[in-house]
Amino acid sequence: MELLDRRENVCEMHAESVFNDSSRFMFCIDKLCLCYGNNMIIENVSLNIPKNSVTSIIGPSGCGKTSFLCCLNRLTDLNESCCVTGEVKVGDENVYSSSVNLTEVRRKIGMLFQKPNLFPFSIWRNLELPLKHHGVRDKEVIRLKIQNVLQNVGLWEEVESRLHTPALSLSGGQQQRLCLARTLILEPEVILMDEPCSALDPMSTKKIEELIMELKGNYTIVIVTHNIAQAKRISDHVAFFWNHEGKGVLVEQGTADKIFNYPKHELTAAYVNSGA
Amino acid sequence: MTLSKNSTSYPSIADSVLKWLLVAVGGLSIVIMMLITVFIFTESISAFKIIDIERFFFDERWNPTAGEFYMLPMLVGSLLLMAGSIAIAVPLAVLVAVFNNFYAPKVLSVACRRLVEILAGIPSVVYGLWGLVTLVPMIIMIQSPGTSLLAGIIVLAIMIFPTITILIDSAIRSLPKHYIEASVAIGLKRWSTIISVVLPALRKSIFAGSILGAARAIGETMAVLMVCGNVVQLPDSVFEPMRALTSNIALEMAYAMELHRSSLFVSALLLLCIVFVMMFGKEMILRDKNHV
Numbered sequence: 001m002e003l004l005d006r007r008e009n010v011c012e013m014h015a016e017s018v019f020n021d022s023s024r025f026m027f028c029i030d031k032l033c034l035c036y037g038n039n040m041i042i043e044n045v046s047l048n049i050p051k052n053s054v055t056s057i058i059g060p061s062g063c064g065k066t067s068f069l070c071c072l073n074r075l076t077d078l079n080e081s082c083c084v085t086g087e088v089k090v091g092d093e094n095v096y097s098s099s100v101n102l103t104e105v106r107r108k109i110g111m112l113f114q115k116p117n118l119f120p121f122s123i124w125r126n127l128e129l130p131l132k133h134h135g136v137r138d139k140e141v142i143r144l145k146i147q148n149v150l151q152n153v154g155l156w157e158e159v160e161s162r163l164h165t166p167a168l169s170l171s172g173g174q175q176q177r178l179c180l181a182r183t184l185i186l187e188p189e190v191i192l193m194d195e196p197c198s199a200l201d202p203m204s205t206k207k208i209e210e211l212i213m214e215l216k217g218n219y220t221i222v223i224v225t226h227n228i229a230q231a232k233r234i235s236d237h238v239a240f241f242w243n244h245e246g247k248g249v250l251v252e253q254g255t256a257d258k259i260f261n262y263p264k265h266e267l268t269a270a271y272v273n274s275g276a
Numbered sequence: 277m278t279l280s281k282n283s284t285s286y287p288s289i290a291d292s293v294l295k296w297l298l299v300a301v302g303g304l305s306i307v308i309m310m311l312i313t314v315f316i317f318t319e320s321i322s323a324f325k326i327i328d329i330e331r332f333f334f335d336e337r338w339n340p341t342a343g344e345f346y347m348l349p350m351l352v353g354s355l356l357l358m359a360g361s362i363a364i365a366v367p368l369a370v371l372v373a374v375f376n377n378f379y380a381p382k383v384l385s386v387a388c389r390r391l392v393e394i395l396a397g398i399p400s401v402v403y404g405l406w407g408l409v410t411l412v413p414m415i416i417m418i419q420s421p422g423t424s425l426l427a428g429i430i431v432l433a434i435m436i437f438p439t440i441t442i443l444i445d446s447a448i449r450s451l452p453k454h455y456i457e458a459s460v461a462i463g464l465k466r467w468s469t470i471i472s473v474v475l476p477a478l479r480k481s482i483f484a485g486s487i488l489g490a491a492r493a494i495g496e497t498m499a500v501l502m503v504c505g506n507v508v509q510l511p512d513s514v515f516e517p518m519r520a521l522t523s524n525i526a527l528e529m530a531y532a533m534e535l536h537r538s539s540l541f542v543s544a545l546l547l548l549c550i551v552f553v554m555m556f557g558k559e560m561i562l563r564d565k566n567h568v
């Protein structure tokens with residue numbers, strides 16, 4: 001009981017600062033709840049995610065981190081039993097309003113999944129497909145963009161000679177970077193990442209982390225991670241979720257420094273120190 | 277085989293019994309296949325000895341008792357039936373499978389699946405009967421005589437459509453969900469996801485399903501015999517009657533003797549070759565891993 005009260009305090013404190021300076025934030029999430037059928041999975045999460053920085057979402061397994069991430073680009077639509085209430089504002093637009101242009105929202109908000117999920121086509125086609133779908137038809141433009149984005153994720157040298165071979169023949173780490181390229185090629189403003197390194201070896205993980213550090217000047221990155229050391233390395237802001245009686249709640253959030261060094265909540269303190 | 281060798285340190289009796297059972301069954305089916313092929317081949321050999329191969333293609337007409345062996349129209353007819361029915365059935369099957377998986381409410385998709393399964397099990401003679409009493413009169417309203425290439429194509433299309441649908445439907449269902457997630461996450465709507473991701477990802481299954489359907493179509497005898505009119509001619513339009521290779525065998529085998537009989541085996545050999553080439557081609561194309 002006491003735990004929950006404190007959580008609300010923290011959230012309220014935060015909610016006040018929202019109105020001061022909303023242009024600093026990429027996402028303004030207000031009283032977000034998510035249910036699968038009759039099960040409430042996420043309860044009343046209010047959170048603002050600052051622009052051009054890395055926000056980590058940490059918390060134990062099953063506390064709704066993936067589900068939360070899916071609310072941000074409305075991937076929850078894929079599940080018919082999933083119902084979301086509350087507000088997720090990107091800029092001035094509520095992602096859940098019925099008038100929103102979903103194609104555009106999803107261009108603006110890219111997503112990287114836990115496992116590489118390339119299409120079973122060639123490397124080239126994997127990158128060309130999103131471009132074509134978003135109205136880029138000029139062959140030369142497509143070629144330049146593909147080269148550019150592959151260079152950005154450090155894949156160009158590795159795949160230059162085999163752009164037309166199946167993407168699924170790449171290694172796991174390469175596939176994940178190609179997934180990132182597929183997201184970046186649409187020039188998004190936000191990249192959501194759901195444990196992007198959990199299936200990768202330390203070297204590939206390092207590469208992805210380096211990429212995140214490079215990208216964060218120009219993109220807003222929201223990353224779910226189980227790896228507290230990783231969260232410490234890369235994040236500017238942290239949101240800590242907890243499973244309270246089967247419902248995911250936001251316990252505490254703030255700058256990385258605050259959460260890792262001066263956590264206000266004992267759950268947070270216990271969690272961030274468990275991995276150290 | 278390598279699995280059982282490496283994963284069990286000692287040979288189990290059940291394992292080796294099962295293994296030999298499988299080898300026996302597999303071997304038996306291969307032997308039977310070969311025997312049939314050899315039999316058809318030897319039966320047709322006397323025809324090849326006496327009749328030049330080009331006569332099957334350039335004789336005046338099909339009249340084996342009078343020494344004329346113009347088989348080309350029936351070969352062409354069979355191929356036309358196959359191509360036509362595939363051209364109708366495959367797109368239809370894709371549509372139904374897509375509808376089942378992406379658009380139909382649960383109840384409807386379950387009902388639809390059951391219905392398609394039932395359709396797949398109906399004997400061909402029933403389809404033929406339906407074609408004869410329902411379809412042919414409808415075609416007569418457009419153009420006589422009704423029994424025609426078109427009737428054959430439609431009946432065959434309806435016959436092979438359920439099988440192809442079942443194959444494509446299960447392929448869609450076994451498609452990893454993350455393809456769809458990925459596609460939606462980069463902004464594709466449902467319809468574009470189906471067109472740009474799901475169907476291209478399934479192209480091999482669709483192709484394999486089409487080949488199986490085609491094999492069934494070219495081998496079908498009874499339904500085709502009932503609705504096609506069985507006139508040996510190269511049809512000028514879909515409304516003209518024609519005769520398929522299979523129907524020809526069924527119609528004439530009962531009274532065929534000597535060369536005539538032998539030439540019927542030639543048509544059987546021809547059918548066998550077509551199916552073999554189709555299956556072989558399918559394997560080749562599906563095996564090509566680099567094909568993207």
Ligand SMILES: Nc1ncnc2c1ncn2[C@@H]1O[C@H](COP(=O)(O)OP(=O)(O)OP(=O)(O)O)[C@@H](O)[C@H]1O
Pocket residue numbers: 036041060061062063064065066067068079
């Ligand atoms: N499609 C779904 N249908 C019903 N319940 C679901 C579905 N997806 C997730 N859940 C439930 O929602 C809860 C949160 O799941 P979620 O995947 O968001 O957790 P998570 O924090 O990402 O966990 P992990 O760290 O293990 O990935 C879980 O209890 C899970 O059982």
Ligand SMILES: [Mg+2]
Pocket residue numbers: 065066067194
């Ligand atoms: Mg998760």
